[in-house]
Amino acid sequence: MSLTVSTPSPRIRIADASLHVGETVSIPGWLYNLRKSGKIVFPILRDGSGMMQCVGVKAELPEETFETIKHLTQESSVVITGVIRAEERAVGGYEMDIHSIDVLQRVPEEQPYPITPKDHGIEFLMDNRHLWLRSRRQHAILRVRHEVVRAVRDFFDNDGFTLVDCPIFTPASCEGTTTLFEVDYFEDEKVYLTQSGQLYNEATAMAFGKTYCFGPTFRAEKSKTRRHLTEFWMVEPEMAYATIEDVKQLAERFVCYVVGRVLEQRREELKVLERDTAKLEACLPPFPRMSYDDAVTFLQANGSDIQWGSDFGGTDETILTQSQDRPMLVDRFPTAIKAFYMQPDPSRPEVALGVDVLAPEGYGEIIGGGERIHDLNLLMERLHEHQLPQEPFDWYIDLRRYGSVPHGGFGMGIERCVAWICGLEHVRETIAFPRMLYRTKP
RNA sequence: UCCUCAGUAGCUCAAUGGUAGAGCAUUCGGCUGUUAACCGAAGGGUUGUAGGUUCGAGUCCUACCUGAGGAGCCA
Numbered sequence: 293m294s295l296t297v298s299t300p301s302p303r304i305r306i307a308d309a310s311l312h313v314g315e316t317v318s319i320p321g322w323l324y325n326l327r328k329s330g331k332i333v334f335p336i337l338r339d340g341s342g343m344m345q346c347v348g349v350k351a352e353l354p355e356e357t358f359e360t361i362k363h364l365t366q367e368s369s370v371v372i373t374g375v376i377r378a379e380e381r382a383v384g385g386y387e388m389d390i391h392s393i394d395v396l397q398r399v400p401e402e403q404p405y406p407i408t409p410k411d412h413g414i415e416f417l418m419d420n421r422h423l424w425l426r427s428r429r430q431h432a433i434l435r436v437r438h439e440v441v442r443a444v445r446d447f448f449d450n451d452g453f454t455l456v457d458c459p460i461f462t463p464a465s466c467e468g469t470t471t472l473f474e475v476d477y478f479e480d481e482k483v484y485l486t487q488s489g490q491l492y493n494e495a496t497a498m499a500f501g502k503t504y505c506f507g508p509t510f511r512a513e514k515s516k517t518r519r520h521l522t523e524f525w526m527v528e529p530e531m532a533y534a535t536i537e538d539v540k541q542l543a544e545r546f547v548c549y550v551v552g553r554v555l556e557q558r559r560e561e562l563k564v565l566e567r568d569t570a571k572l573e574a575c576l577p578p579f580p581r582m583s584y585d586d587a588v589t590f591l592q593a594n595g596s597d598i599q600w601g602s603d604f605g606g607t608d609e610t611i612l613t614q615s616q617d618r619p620m621l622v623d624r625f626p627t628a629i630k631a632f633y634m635q636p637d638p639s640r641p642e643v644a645l646g647v648d649v650l651a652p653e654g655y656g657e658i659i660g661g662g663e664r665i666h667d668l669n670l671l672m673e674r675l676h677e678h679q680l681p682q683e684p685f686d687w688y689i690d691l692r693r694y695g696s697v698p699h700g701g702f703g704m705g706i707e708r709c710v711a712w713i714c715g716l717e718h719v720r721e722t723i724a725f726p727r728m729l730y731r732t733k734p
Numbered sequence: 735u736c737c738u739c740a741g742u743a744g745c746u747c748a749a750u751g752g753u754a755g756a757g758c759a760u761u762c763g764g765c766u767g768u769u770a771a772c773c774g775a776a777g778g779g780u781u782g783u784a785g786g787u788u789c790g791a792g793u794c795c796u797a798c799c800u801g802a803g804g805a806g807c808c809a
Contacts, residue, residue: 329772330765349766366759381767401760404744409770410758411746415801471807488809513807514735526809603807648809657809705809719809730801 301373307341309376309386316391318373319344322426323364325409333361335390337372338426345382346372348390361393367405367426369396421725422734432561433721436554437710441506443553444527444706447546448504453529456496458489458505463684471512473522485510488703491633491688493530494664497699498691504529516729517606518718519656521707523727530701536635536645536663539700540621543649543659544579546704547619551575554713567715571653574617581621584643587612601626609656616652623647623662632678633671635663635700647702655712661702668692 301318304311321339328334331350336343348361364370371394379387399405406416407423417424424430448455461475461483473485489505496503506527513520529546531538551572554562562569582590591598594611598604603625604612613620624643627636634644646662665671671692675682682689710722720726725734 325770327768327771328765329768332766332768334768334771336769345769347767351766381769383769404760406744406759408745408759413746413802415741416745418801509809511808515805515807516802517804517808520808524809605805605807660809703809708809 303371305341306337306339306344306384309342309344309384309388312376313378313386314375316373316375318371319388320371321369323366323368323370325366326361326364328362333358335361335364335370335372337370337388340431343384343428344386344388345379345384346374346388346390353390357390357393360395361390364395365399365401365404366408367423368398370394371396418720418726418731419734425724428564430721432564433710433714433716434724435561436558436565436714437706437722439554439558440550440706440710440713443550444506444546444704446553447549448527448529451502453502453504454496454500456493456500456503456505457507458486458492458496458528460486460508462486473510473512487511488526489528490530490701490703493528493701494688494691494699497530497532497701498695498697501533502529502531514729518720519606519708519711521719521723521726521728524719524723525706526703527706528701528703530699532699533697534663534700535698536623536647536700539661539663539702540581540623540647543647543661543702543704544577544621547579547649547659548575548577550709551713562714565714565716567713571617571715572713575619579619579621579649580616581623582612583623584625587622601628603629604657606656609650610654613650613652613656614654619649619651619658621647621649630662632674632680633664635665635698636670645700649702649704651708651712653712653715655708658708658712659702659704661700663698663700666692666696666698668696 301316304317304319306319306321319337319339321337324336324338324343326333326335333348335346335348337346348358350358372388372390373392373394374388374390377387377389378385405423406420407427425434445455461477462485463483472487475483475485477483486509488509489507493503493505504527507525508523509526510523512522529542531542555569555572559569585600587604588598588600591608591611596608596611598608612622623646624637625646627634627642627644630644630646634646637643637645644662646660648657649659650656651658665674668689671689675685707719707722711719714722716722720728
């Protein structure tokens with residue numbers, strides 16, 4: 293069966309098939325599907341870069357080779373050698389006439405590959421997440437995610453930001469204290485998994501001017517919705533000498549760049565996902581801007597029972613964004629519901645200079661950020677009001693002692709952004725191995 | 735933590751309180767251009783668990799377990 297060993301041909305990836313028309317090449321991959329029709333077989337090979345329909349004709353192959361192909365099982369690992377040919381009837385436009393096949397591992401029929409070409413339920417698919425990643429749709433989503441991550445890095449790298457990553461073990465909370473994962477450190481010490489790199493970003497921004505961090509973030513929220521993971525990836529830029537207006541402009545440019553890159557580089561994947569790209573093409577500046585005050589008025593006029601002073605619910609975000617064709621910016625939230633470090637509006641201290649970006653089509657908040665307090669006394673006051681201990685924040689307070697300046701930034705959740713761009717029902721498909729309230733396997 | 739819904743073949747789902755069934759997957763057979771191929775046949779079940787009502791329970795009742803969706807909170 294191992295003809296390729298004695299007659300080695302150049303190995304190619306399916307994505308490069310168009311460069312090898314007429315050549316004899318080998319493609320290492322896995323059997324995606326197999327269609328049989330008497331004396332002709334059509335194994336569909338996948339190699340991670342694409343799909344290739346191969347053709348095996350009984351009359352043109354040794355009987356043993358033909359029988360081997362005919363009885364191949366789904367997801368068996370094989371190296372197929374043959375000649376590439378342009379073929380309109382094949383998906384992808386190219387086809388391979390099989391000369392020989394080398395089977396590395398044949399999936400046994402008594403334990404066949406569980407994910408068949410028909411429908412499956414979400415529980416079954418999540419239990420088989422390690423295999424589900426091989427399917428076309430999951431492949432497309434994770435390629436879009438990769439493009440988003442690349443675009444995020446390129447955007448900040450090309451805009452004068454320095455990447456300075458923040459610690460994952462942290463001694464204290466940035467956001468609320470009830471949503472921290474506690475970890476046993478040495479000598480009875482407790483540390484927590486980071487909820488945000490933002491406090492550290494403020495230190496690095498004072499050192500480099502403009503910085504960003506990008507890494508995993510953890511929230512022990514008992515949230516069981518399509519928008520929540522307990523472990524997610526967040527990119528957080530921070531700028532010295534910046535106001536809320538600078539933050540808003542940065543967020544707007546950033547979101548447009550990321551969406552533009554996916555449209556430019558990942559058309560095929562969006563097509564697999566049946567994403568209406570017109571909705572993404574509408575993502576151009578300027579984004580509509582609304583104050584929290586006006587948002588509350590708008591919501592009340594459109595059926596929400598929200599009262600001034602409380603945060604938006606999931607349905608509130610949907611009501612706000614459903615009439616928009618692009619993301620919207622909402623700013624100046626009640627100071628009382630925002631984190632202690634948020635800068636109050638000097639002319640209206642009851643509202644804070646925070647801004648959220650809400651994605652359209654009901655996807656909700658993808659960015660949260662704003663201007664931070666830079667006045668030492670005000671920061672001390674706010675720490676006290678939030679009943680936070682001073683000692684763990686000593687270093688943070690120091691930043692207001694040594695050349696304090698107005699500064700701000702934001703955080704964007706990668707999974708929510710990818711879910712929106714891909715048009716997915718749930719964020720769980722946007723990360724290879726999602727961690728959720730009741731799921732930590734596989 | 736609370737609310738709602740669902741657990742039946744490996745998977746997706748049917749079955750008025752009255753003999754547990756189909757499609758896909760698997761195996762065997764047929765077919766030289768298939769596109770989640772198609773046609774024929776076979777094997778495959780402690781109906782989530784424990785109780786209860788009933789002549790009789792997959793179906794009704796109670797508790798529990800598991801999962802999904804949502805609320806609150808959030809990116």
